[in-house]
Amino acid sequence: MKIHVTGANGLLAKYVIDACKIFGTVDGTDVDTMDITNFENVLSHLKNNTPDVIVHLAALQGRTASRENPSKFFTVNVSGTLNLMEACRQLGIKKFVLMSSLTVHGKSEIPVDENSPILPLHPYGASKAAAELVVRSYSKSFGIHAFIMRPNYISGKIYDSYKENIIYNFVDNIETNGLVELAGDGRFQREWVHASDIAEAIKLALLSEIDGCETFILSETENRISMMELTNKIIKLAGKGRIATKPEIEGFSLISSNKKAKEMLNWKPKVGIDEIIEEVFNGYRENHQR
The missing domain is CATH 3.40.50.720 (NAD(P)-binding Rossmann-like Domain)
Structure with a gap:
């Protein structure tokens, strides 16, 4: 084929x-x-x-x-x-x-x-x-x-060319400015x-x-997480950083069900949220230490 x-x-x-x-x-x-x-x-x-x-x-x-x-x-x-x-x-x-x-x-x-x-x-x-x-x-x-x-x-393995990745952007903000600004109260969720x-x-x-x-x-x-939780995980890895919420900006959740893919394709995702965050964080630091 x-x-x-x-x-x-x-x-x-x-x-x-x-x-x-x-x-x-x-x-x-x-x-x-x-x-x-x-x-x-x-x-x-x-x-x-x-x-x-x-x-x-x-x-x-x-x-x-x-x-x-x-x-x-x-x-x-x-x-x-x-x-x-x-x-x-x-x-x-x-x-x-x-x-x-x-x-x-x-x-x-x-x-x-x-x-x-x-x-x-x-x-x-x-x-x-x-x-x-x-x-x-x-x-x-x-x-x-x-x-x-x-x-x-x-x-996945993120480099500077992929600026739309939220995790990458949060890592970049913490590493360069020490601050992540979150819409609303930061409790809205993503997967x-x-x-x-x-x-x-x-x-x-x-x-x-x-x-x-x-x-x-x-x-x-299982990789569903609020923006506040996500940012705190990055701050813990970086050993620095703080969060500012912006109540005037609306935040919204987008969550889903993967039941169909699991049942029809026997699909079983393997990579957890902590591993995902660590990969982006480590990749960012490797890329910026060159």
Whole structure:
């Protein structure tokens, strides 16, 4: 089996490429080698070495950046996905994995599942929701078997290029300013999932005999933590730092249920929140001591 991974220079890709090597040949492209917003470029590249599966990780990310340039986010995240799906249709590629985002659901104090309302709060979340519809429509219309993955907050080996990672930003604030400012009272919650566990879910999906188009939330309820708790863990590791709350700024929770992925894929995330935080913290210090 040949697998093609888009966004090959991103945080998640190295984990996915390693996990998928059991299937055979795995190659990858990034913006420098295949511009997903250019259909002719996409078609030409994939035609030269037609894969059996496309794992689509390439995307613009971040709520703040998406508010600054929403048009660019929709061009890359929606039109780029459309170009890949159309190439699949024309070339007869019958399996596709889309890396979406739990942010399509907006905010929720109760665990969202795959059937919860789609209510994105920013252009990034909206662009991912639209990309999901593109994939679902091509799957239904043209018989392309598709997996839509909605991860919660992803972590892994983080470097300076991944500024949207909350843990990285909190570590950076503590190391440089000794202060983290939290919205509201800091009690709102998030869940983290390690990139290696997401890669494992993709591998399990490709090993399965699931047809049609299925959506899976990828998160770890045991890694649910408030922003206050998260910051205190980083402060303990750093041996310094303080917290300031900003009651005038609304904070909100986004938590989820991973029941479907556990039951249908037999997915069992392994990396806990303490290990996730320590990896980012240690990686930050290693990177800034060079």
